[in-house]
Amino acid sequence: MTATPTDRFAFDLHATDGMARTGVIHTPRGDIRTPAFMPVGTAATVKAMLPESVAATGADILLGNTYHLMLRPTAERIAHLGGLHRFMNWSGPILTDSGGFQVMSLADLRKLTEAGVSFKSHIDGSKHMLSPERSMEIQKLLGSDIVMCFDECPALPADRDRIATSMQLSMRWAQRSRDAFGDRPGHALFGIQQGGLEQDFRAESAQALTDIGFDGYAVGGLAVGEGQEAMFGCLDHATGVLPVDKPRYLMGVGKPDDIVGAVKRGIDMMDCVLPSRSGRTGQAFTRRGVVNLKNARHADDPRPLDEGCTCPACSNYSRAYLHHVFRAQEMILGMLLTWHNLHYYQTLMQGMRDAIAAGRFVAWEADFHAVRAQGDI
Ligand SMILES: Cc1cccc2c(=O)nc(N)[nH]c12
Ligand SMILES: [Zn+2]
Numbered sequence: 001m002t003a004t005p006t007d008r009f010a011f012d013l014h015a016t017d018g019m020a021r022t023g024v025i026h027t028p029r030g031d032i033r034t035p036a037f038m039p040v041g042t043a044a045t046v047k048a049m050l051p052e053s054v055a056a057t058g059a060d061i062l063l064g065n066t067y068h069l070m071l072r073p074t075a076e077r078i079a080h081l082g083g084l085h086r087f088m089n090w091s092g093p094i095l096t097d098s099g100g101f102q103v104m105s106l107a108d109l110r111k112l113t114e115a116g117v118s119f120k121s122h123i124d125g126s127k128h129m130l131s132p133e134r135s136m137e138i139q140k141l142l143g144s145d146i147v148m149c150f151d152e153c154p155a156l157p158a159d160r161d162r163i164a165t166s167m168q169l170s171m172r173w174a175q176r177s178r179d180a181f182g183d184r185p186g187h188a189l190f191g192i193q194q195g196g197l198e199q200d201f202r203a204e205s206a207q208a209l210t211d212i213g214f215d216g217y218a219v220g221g222l223a224v225g226e227g228q229e230a231m232f233g234c235l236d237h238a239t240g241v242l243p244v245d246k247p248r249y250l251m252g253v254g255k256p257d258d259i260v261g262a263v264k265r266g267i268d269m270m271d272c273v274l275p276s277r278s279g280r281t282g283q284a285f286t287r288r289g290v291v292n293l294k295n296a297r298h299a300d301d302p303r304p305l306d307e308g309c310t311c312p313a314c315s316n317y318s319r320a321y322l323h324h325v326f327r328a329q330e331m332i333l334g335m336l337l338t339w340h341n342l343h344y345y346q347t348l349m350q351g352m353r354d355a356i357a358a359g360r361f362v363a364w365e366a367d368f369h370a371v372r373a374q375g376d377i
Helices: 051-056 066-071 075-080 084-088 100-106 132-142 160-181 199-212 228-238 256-264 274-280 312-316 319-327 331-357 361-373
Strands: 010-017 020-027 030-034 036-038 062-065 094-097 108-112 117-120 127-130 146-148 188-193 216-219 248-250 269-271 283-286 289-292
Touching: 010 331, 020 331, 030 036, 030 331, 036 331, 062 066, 066 075, 066 094, 066 100, 066 127, 066 132, 075 132, 084 094, 094 132, 100 117, 127 132, 132 146, 132 160, 160 188, 160 199, 188 199, 199 216, 199 228, 216 228, 228 256, 256 331, 256 361, 274 283, 274 331, 283 331, 312 331, 319 331, 331 361
Parallel strands: 036 269, 062 094, 094 146, 146 188, 188 216, 216 248, 248 269
Antiparallel strands: 010 020, 020 030, 108 117, 117 127, 283 289
């Protein structure tokens, strides 16, 4: 993460290799090297990590959530205390999701209308509503650098009529989000493409968003249980219809091989809870695949988790130790494996950025899959 003396938001594309791209997003709070992976800091914290540790893994940008922060401690309180960056001690860029997706997956008693969504908090049952206008207001109170449009993500499987109706509602909400966002130099508003797995609806959504005009374009509505093959099949057409000169953000993805396949298909930014959440459950991602520290076979293993990794977990601890603190349910397990997983994800992103810049992404991807096929981890 580096600070750029700029009050503007701009995307500089440096190189392409096939559909894959590498570049830099300049923001007033620092540069974002793409392709970028964004650790998820849902409740103003990347669980089990200090912000300085997250920065040490190589992350340039974090993700926050409108839904969680509006319920607790409220956006107004965070604004009163100086905004989300100050509140959570992260000086780099922050992207916030707009809340609709989380309402549909977490809240109770949801009622969706053209106006927006009313719901009851999953924390204390209090009543709330979200609309494009309220979501823009909350994200402005938080002070996030990249604001997401308020959208509706249909649960899959869904029939074409349901997908079309939902996508068209999201496009009307995108216009209302754009109108409510206003003119905020140095802050970006991203549109969210919907349309399920339907190529015609994806193209229609991309055209609608492009006509409105955004600083970046997300591919929404995926990572909702469709599976990798269907997701890649959708990305094969959904990414190319988005503007080439703006960042493309695939929401909620994913496993390491999902990420590689998404970058191969023209995606520049991704976020996922997987590296942090699975770290807390004893799952470690390595170049050769997943290591489950719960497994008793690690009990006497003096080797590091991954000999090729330079993170604190791999530099200073054995698999035997990690297995022990997992079984003892010690907090350090989540700290060490989250740090390792986030470090591994950032190493993956750096590897792809270098490979794309050198025009050798195909060879890099082949090596990525070959090493993982070796097993014995
Ligand atoms: C977080 C996330 C994952 C997956 C999909 C989506 C989506 O379609 N829209 C939003 N706002 N967020 C999403
Ligand atoms: Zn490591």
